[in-house]
Amino acid sequence: MAKEQSQIRERQHTNLREPRRYKVIIHNDDFTTMEFVVMILMQVFLKSEEDANALMLQVHHSDKAVVGIYSYDIAMSKTRKATNMAREKGYPLRLTVEPEVSD
Numbered sequence: 001m002a003k004e005q006s007q008i009r010e011r012q013h014t015n016l017r018e019p020r021r022y023k024v025i026i027h028n029d030d031f032t033t034m035e036f037v038v039m040i041l042m043q044v045f046l047k048s049e050e051d052a053n054a055l056m057l058q059v060h061h062s063d064k065a066v067v068g069i070y071s072y073d074i075a076m077s078k079t080r081k082a083t084n085m086a087r088e089k090g091y092p093l094r095l096t097v098e099p100e101v102s103d
Helices: 034-043 050-062 072-089
Strands: 021-029 062-073 094-099
Touching: 021 034, 021 050, 021 072, 034 050, 034 072, 034 094, 050 062, 062 072
Parallel strands: none
Antiparallel strands: 021 062, 021 094
């Protein structure tokens, strides 16, 4: 007679969490044109023209604004792309990436 073997598997609890999200912040400077900032916001960050203009004015008056919240890789990629586009045109546009603080 064949012996029946039973296997008991224990569930392992994994602490799965959503990946941390990061804010991309654009900073004001005296040299980058408002038109260029709007173009970057529309092309890189996929903002509508209305949203891009509102963000550009917020940056102009408040010195900085959050332009999007993304996973780390996407935040860094968009920041690099926008910075490279600015450097090609000779603008010192500065963007930073910061962890989103959860409440």
